Amino acid sequence: MEDWSIKELSSLLREKKTSSVEITTDYLQHIKKKNPEINAFITVDENRSLAQAKLADLKIQKGEGDVLTGVPIAQKDIFCAEDWLTTCGSKMLHNFIAPYDATVVKKFNEVGAVNIGKTNMDEFAMGSSNETSYFGGVKNPWDLTRVPGGSSGGSAAAIAARMCPGATATDTGGSIRQPASLCGLTGLKPTYGLVSRYGMIAFASSLDQAGPMAKSSEDCAMMMNVMAGFDPKDSTSIDHKKEDYTKNIDQPIEGLKIGLPKEYFADGLDSHVAKVIESAIDQYKKLGATIVDVSLPNTNLSIPVYYVLAPAEASSNLSRYDGVRYGHRTSQYDDLMDMYCKTRQEGFGEEVKRRILIGTYVLSAGYYDAYYLKAQQIRHLISEDFKKAFQSCDLIMGPTAPSTAFKANEKIDDPVTMYLQDIYTIATNLAGLPGMSIPAGFVNKLPVGIQIIGNYFDEARMLNVAHQFQKVTDWHKAIPEGALS
Amino acid sequence: MSWDVVIGIETHVQLQTKTKIFSGASTAFGAEPNTQACILSIALPGTLPVLNYEAVQCAIKFGLATNAEIASRSIFARKNYFYPDLPKGYQISQYELPVVGKGSLEIEIGDIKKTVRITRAHLEEDAGKSSHGAVQNGTGIDLNRAGTPLLEIVSEPDMTSAAEAVAYAKKLHELVQWIGICDGNMQEGSFRCDINVSVKRAGTDKLGTRREIKNLNSFKFIEQAIHAETQWQIEMLEEGKTIQQATVLFNPETGETRAMRSKEEANDYRYFPDPDLLPLEISDEKINQIKESMTELPHLMKARLERDYQLSSYDASGITSDKHVADYFFATLKEGVEPKQIANWILGQLFSKLNEHNLSIEHSPIKPQVLSLLLKRIQDGTISNNGAKQLFEKLWTNSDLEIDALIESEGLKQVSDSGLIETMIDEVLKNNQTMVDEYRSGKEKAFNALVGQIMKASKGKANPGQVNELLRKKLS
Structure with missing residues (x-):
């Protein structure tokens, strides 16, 4: 298997040095070989993918091709894709064939990208290790005994194992950035409202945001050009002017002011990870950036x-899974209440149930003010x-996750420890800010990501700053052992 | 012991929008089950609500019509509960910040006017329908109605009798149709009332425990249900028992109200702001724009009819009870006929005929121009009032008939030739000397008897006005 980037594939296709059918076939074969071990995909549909590839080749031949025409992109199984099984990693939707395309999927279809498969994920995007998936955990290609992170662990593992050059992902509290960090990838969670949520199965509507995951910032920028944009079907979508995220990616970053929040380097951060981040910051200094100390005093409140x-x-978003209209319904029941209870008992996993219970509790009469309302105030x-x-810096940097990839089963029975995985990423979701993770080094042969947090709609600059780093470093080019064979 | 009744009403008004409140699916009534259920109506994973601004305009119109506060910022909230015809497991409604705030509605009970305060009105989506027995061994779910826009209008507990409650419901029903936000079809559920009833000792301030009668869709049921519920509550209290807060249903067949669920069993709806929808912001400019586009409100038109056309309060109420009636009135008026006479004819002859044939005024076979011409012929003395009634009957079945030709062919033309009338008067006076004497001795009744004799002599064709006038002159 070749280690193509999206950018390379785009050029090869447009220069007609290869065809979409050819590369799609290569990736499908590689998936066949690798996926049984990694479990990154829930659904692969060779016929559908190849049909799209054929159409893409026709388009390219006619000179109608777009930048991503013919490029295989995997879709996280949280996105509805017409006629594709769309499970959201849950037994509840194990049989749900979506009758429509999510806006993100539609946009990739419109530019002629090939849907190479639907990637595994934590159930309803609730998890940081991909172990809550009904379809089984995903293995980290860097070390098969370890988790790839979550919830977009399928997308991350698929790219890391070179089963696709890029994938869509979603991030509610770190679900793009943490797996990107744990799998040595580049992932961007855009500003809330920049990418449409229509057709993306909701976990927490005010926090959910879709974004790209790939090997490099350049590839993410190319994907962002497709994904971003106002959508009248999503009321929280923002009518922001259309940008070309690749345009200024080569600009020098001299004079850039990077803020380092002291709270992100406090107790709880693995000292080896801290060293990796510090050397990445040194690299930025060499590129002409200046460093300022900043403080995010309420960081410790972000997880609660x-x-x-x-x-x-x-708890409210998942009420629709009641067995009445679609998805799982229990086989035997006495009455309506029994049907509801058994369906939901069987259809949801432990973590999802835990969160439904917490959510129901905090919204209950008598508790609303103390929990929900108070939390909203702290969010502000x-x-x-x-x-x-x-006010004192252009971008904020720090670690993406407190540690490298941990062992499977290590934290799954200890939800609070698991929740701490997102200590550095959650705050940006609460604030609606864009956040990014790029490979910054290794600890014990496991990748470490550095997080870049930008101001609202500052994605272009973040991608530029990430790209400048990737021009002078090779961390993002590292390949897990055996990934190409 | 005597008791006071306290009544507050929550009304669900189905808004007349082409599409649903949060999706593009049609709202038309009566389609095959689930043919108007789009992916949002079925609550497929990933679907999102987008507010239909037409529904907001309806709410603003209602706010303007009830002199209410219109919120510059209101919030959609989720009301969470499980039910098979509630596809999302929550209803999108408004809770803490409704679009319409405090307003009022003036009602009339006979000659007495009363102002009922409106607490709030908020936008929400309707649920689907469960049809028990529609499918074998189960319940059918029809989601056509799911997502139909509703305006829930909540009154203060300002009504003190079934009559007041019905007057309020009727007035509201008239108003929402007048301003064009609801088709008013109660059978199809476009206008339904939940009635909160409690009783308290006469003259005391302390309110009793209320019970809510759900989902009444006729004025008759509202009246019957309140009577039944009031009676039940009074009986309970007089027996020394206490009332438990509850939701009750009215059974029109037995005429009884029966508890559906008690307060303890009530849902905790876990309301919270819907994160899928932004706060609804309404500018003063938008409000003014809608204000300017609105037709004259019924209570203002009523005042104008009394002031400018000297209509009685009763007639003016009748004409402004329905926009179509008012339109009919003004279309008839255009031709320059006495307004009072038009009102009499519309509210009398025309209404009874429409009722008899179960027709609404828009479908009247007699159009305003025709009625106008008919009334003109009364006014110019060509025909008598009675003659006009006969013509009205003819025109009802065949409105193409030409009125003047019809007057001729039916021989309804009045005798207005004063010479001819005088000859008839002289003849009658000559033959009825006793009556003449009685009149001269001060008996006014005798005058009417003489008029009767003259009309009889003319076979009813003499112009009664002229007869009166000429007879007076002769006898003076």
């Missing part, structure tokens, strides 16, 4: 706030922290 708000929204304070910090 998140675990009130996200479950509250989830967290946004204010960032606002203040951005």
Whole structure:
């Protein structure tokens, strides 16, 4: 298997040095070989993918090709794709064939990209290790005994094992950035509202945001050009001017002011990971950036706030899975209540049930003010922290995750420890800010990502800053042992 | 012991929009089950609501019509509960910040006017329908109605009798149709009331425990249900028992109200702001724009009819009870006929005929121009009022008939030749000397008897006005 980037594939296709059918076939074969071990895909449909590839080749031949025409892209199984099984990693939707395309999927279809398969994920995007998936855990291609992170662990493992050059992902509390960090990839969670949520199965509506995951910042920028944009079908979509994210990616970054929040380097951060981040910061200094100290004083509150708000929204969002209209329904029941209870008992996994319970509790009469309302107030304070910090810097940097990939089964029985995986990523979701993770080095042969947090709609600059780093480093080019064979 | 009744009403008004409140699916009534259920109506994973601004305009119109506060910022909230015809497991409604705030509605009970305060009105989506027995061994779910826009209008507990409650419901029913936000079809569920009833000792301030009668869709049921519920509550209290807060259903067949669920069993709806929808913001400019586009409100038109056309309060109420009636009135008026006479004819002759044939005024076979011409012929003395009624009957079945030709062919033309009338008067006076004497001795009744004799002599064709006038002159 070749280690193509999206950019390379785009050129090869447009120069007609290869065809989409050819590369799609290569990837499908590689998936056949690798996926049984990694479990990154829930659904692969060779016929459908090849049919799309054939259409893409026709388009290219006619000179109607777009930048991504013919390029295989995997879709996280949270996105509805017409006629594709769309499970969201849950037994509840194990039989759900979506009758429509999510806006993100539609946009990739419109430019002629090939859907190479639907990637595995934590059930309803709830998890940081991909172990909550009904379809089994995903293995980290860097070390098969370890997790790839979550919830977009399928997308991350698929790219890391070179089963696709790029994949869509979603991030509610770190679900793009943490797996990108744990699998040595580049992933971007855009500003809330920049990418449409239509057709993306909701976990926590006010926090969910889709974004690209690939090997490099350049590839992510190319994907962002397809994904971003106002969508009248999503009321929270923002009518932001259309940008070309690749345009200024080569600009030098001299004079860039990078803020380092002291709270992101405090207790809880693995010291080896800290060293990797520090050397990445040194690299940025060499590129002409200046470093300023900033403070995000409410960082320690972000996890408690998140675990009130996200479950509250989830408890309501997941009410529709009642066995009445689609998805799983229990086979035997006495009456309506029995049908509801058994269906939901059987259809949802432990973590999902835990969050539904928490969410239902915090919204209950008598508790709403103490939990939900209070959490909303603190959410506002967290946004204010960032606002203040951005008065003295252009971008904020720090670790993406507190550690490298951990062992499977290590944290799954200890939800609170698992939740701490997102300590550095959650705050940006609460504030609606864009966040990114790029490979910054290794600890014990396991990748470490550095996080870049930008101000609202500053994705172009973030991609530029990431690309400049990737021009002078090779971390993002590292390949897990045996991934290409 | 005597008791006071306290009544508050929550009304669900189905808004007349082409599409659903949060999706593009049609709202037409009566389609095959689930043919108007789009992917949002079925709550497929990943679907998102987008507010239909037409529904917001309806709410603003209602706010303007009830002199209410219109919120510059209101919030859609989720009301969470499980039911098979509620596909998302929550209803999108408004809770803490509704689009329409405090307003009022003036009602009339006979000659007494009363102002009922409106607490709030908020936008929400309707649920689907469960049809028990529609499918074998189960319940059928029809989601055509799911997502139909509703305006829930909540009154203060300002009504003190079934009559007041019905007057309020009727007035509201008239108003929402007048401003064009609801088709008013109660059978199809476009206008349904939940009635909160409690009783308290006469003259005391302390309110009793209320019970809510759900989902009444006729004025008759509202009246019957309130009577039944009031009676039941009074009996309970007089027996020394206490009332438990509850939701009740009215059974029109037995005439009884029966508890559906008690307060303890009530749902905790876990309301919270819907994160899929932004706060609804309404500018003053938008409100003014809608204000300017609105037709004259019924209570203002009523005042104008009394002031400018000297209609009685009763007639003016009748004409402004329905926009179509008012339109009919003004279309008839255009031809320059006495307004009072038009009102009499519409509310009398025309209404009874429409009722008899179960027709609404828009479908009247007699159009305003025809009625106008008919009334003109009364006014110019060509025909008598009675003659006009006969013509009205003819025109009802065949409105193409030409009125003047019809007057001729039916021989309804009045005798207005004063010479001829005088000759008849002289003849009658000569033959009825006793009556003349009685009149002269002060008996006014005798005058009417003489008029009767003259009309008889003319076979009813003499112009009664002229007869009166000429007879008076002769006898003076």
